[in-house]
Amino acid sequence: MRKLVLLFLLTLTSLAEAATGVFPDSTFNNLDYGLYWFGYGDSWQKAQPGYTNAYYSSTKPTVIYIHGWQNGSSVNKNRETFNRLDAGGPNLDLAHAWLTAGYNVGVLYWNQFADEGEVKDAEAKIWTATGPRAMRWRNASGAYASGPSQSAGDLLFQSYKDNLAGYNGSGIRLLGHSLGNQLAIVLTKKISDAVTAGTVNSKLLPKRVALLDPFYSNQGKSYLGNKWTGEVCRTYVSELKTKGVIFEAYRTSAVTSTIFVGDNNTGLMNMTAFSEVKTGYFNSTQQTQKHNAAVWHYLWSFASNPPLITGTSNQAASASTPDSRITTLMNGTQKLVHDLGGTTKEPWDDSFKLYAR
Template identity: 45%
Template sequence: MKKLMISITLFFALILGLTFSVQASEINWDISHWNNLDSSIYWYELNNKPYKFVPGEANPAFDPSKPTIIYIHGWQPEYYLIRHRESFYIYGKDTADDWIKKGWNVGVFYWNQFSDEASVLDAEAKIWTPNGPQKMRWRKGNGSYDTSNNINVSASQLLYQQYIQAMQGYKGNEIRIAGHSLGSQMAILLTKQISDNVDSGNIPHELLPKRVSLLDPYFSNLGKYYLNFKWTGEVCRGYVQNLINTKNIPFELYTSSDLTKGIAGDDNIGLQRMCATSYMKPTFYNDVQQIERHYAAKYNYFSSFATNSPLEYFNNNPTGNIAASASTPTSRIAEMMGPNYHWVQIGGNATTDTSDDIYQKQVDNTNYFPVNDLSLSADKTSIKPGEYEAIKSDIAPENATNKILMWKSSNDSVAEVCVDGTVKGINSGHATITATTTDNITKTIDITVSK
């Protein structure tokens, strides 16, 4: 009964919002994208123009030397009816253009044929297992499902496979993963798989994302048999905590609707307290327009890259600092993480324009323990081109609240440093690797690269 109530609640909300969603895309996806399985990464060019990633082929919208963001959408019931796929045409503007003009690759992973299920729980199961209630069936353009069951991996594993192929030979300085709604679970599982395969030596450290963005994330209630009866939000919390602790990856989280909590889902407050969490208040939609508010997290995030970061207030006074948005530096996102604070939107609520947004800083916990000492060490400080060396960090005190480190190399052409503090030799020379805590304690270590 609870599964039925969740499905009905969200299904009708989405059906009410379908007209809105259609208006937010000007791409003509023809029937071929539904009659055949098309679960792929598409890279976007200017003017909201997508190009499918094809293994072994150059893509006109992707440059492996540029910073890159990949977006993952959520549940999409009955979207086959309107031939709709999410894009970056938002609030009447091609928002990907702002990213592209600033030198970014912008991509989407489409799994809409799998997530086109009447029940959100059936779509969610496919993220985790190929053996859920509906297995890995996918929807065709005539509304029928292909149930041949020749897909033997989950949707998140399909995403990972696409990711490592599309990002092969990546040489850029930043990868960002963003997921909306159920897509936030996909983003977390993708990041975990990347981390696991980096640890196993299967893929290079450079493929670790430097930042993960969770946009009005959705997690269902109750335990799942395919997760040993744990909740999806519970498992995701464990993954995120481990990724923060072992891989140093900053997470930002934005809530914007009531669709992800209460009877409809799991608030996952524990996850919110790990991340840099902002509570959006998009009052340009009324209380009934929860589907529009649900999408506002995605829309505002991608729109905000074109504007300055929101102002931060505390006790209704400006602090001189900034709050979170897509344009906020990752170092600031890292600084905002943890259980002590969250941010609530108090200005710019009435319009889609992100340039006037203001967020009030709220104190959740006054027991903040700052980092007061940091030391760095390495087994080897002289490496060869192409060789990796992990920089070890020792942070004191042990119970410091925020142990995230920001890493930087003085000369990326000699030695690059990844988000987890692993250095890669590039060319002969000397480079200074700097680590900075969110409490502004900085330490360095010198690395020599020689053939």
């Protein structure tokens, strides 16, 4: 049992491994966070209010990705982008199909705040600016510096609403990986509250939120009134569903749900269109790769027809599955479990079976 615990803890320390984007040294030597828009081939331009962006149109549907824990990424000058080869995925531009379909494609970065040796220290920054490490951030030399007085949730909300202020497209989809799923939920809650208060246009409320191998730590947190992060997320999601937000979730590894490391948050998964995705192309010790597979599998699946439920013409869940079908699955009483195609990385041979939740 001790060896199993150590294996999962060691795996968690390497979860930040992901594709390396080409960013100038200044991006890592100085504090940099917020929304970036992407074009083909991992080309990018940081979003800045009031400035034209080559990769953004206010009238297009939009997908925005939020990464998770980033231990060691500052020294390695790593930022997650849309080629996921270094994370065990295909050597492809996974934004290509989205861009071709007319989407704006973005990333909300908080990597220097998320660069902590202890995952719970990074997690706290999502919710509060006065947690165990406050809002310190890490630079390329590995040194920490004092950060702003706002939480990562507040900082990304500000970047989001400032840069999407004039948005008039058909809808926004948020993707949150690992710890980033908490940020996706917190951000959506802040947007919803602002819409209710009349300070943000209702067009900015995400239409759909995908939780990709989501992580929540165990135990109550003092900064949440001794509630668990997963518990608060359940409360938020329950409320957001009444506002019309669609939630889907995909589990690809044991790392985020083993009792020794994370809260599997079954209650929250049961509120979503939940799929258990098999990653048989990795062995049982490759939990980092399995964990990261949630991102590239979802992004890649947009280029394929929706998978089917084995033996039927009914659609299972994927990035290309229509909102209406995801809503039906979300509000149903069954989860999806990978049946065929779980030993190949390609998404187009996948099919699923329905099981009771």
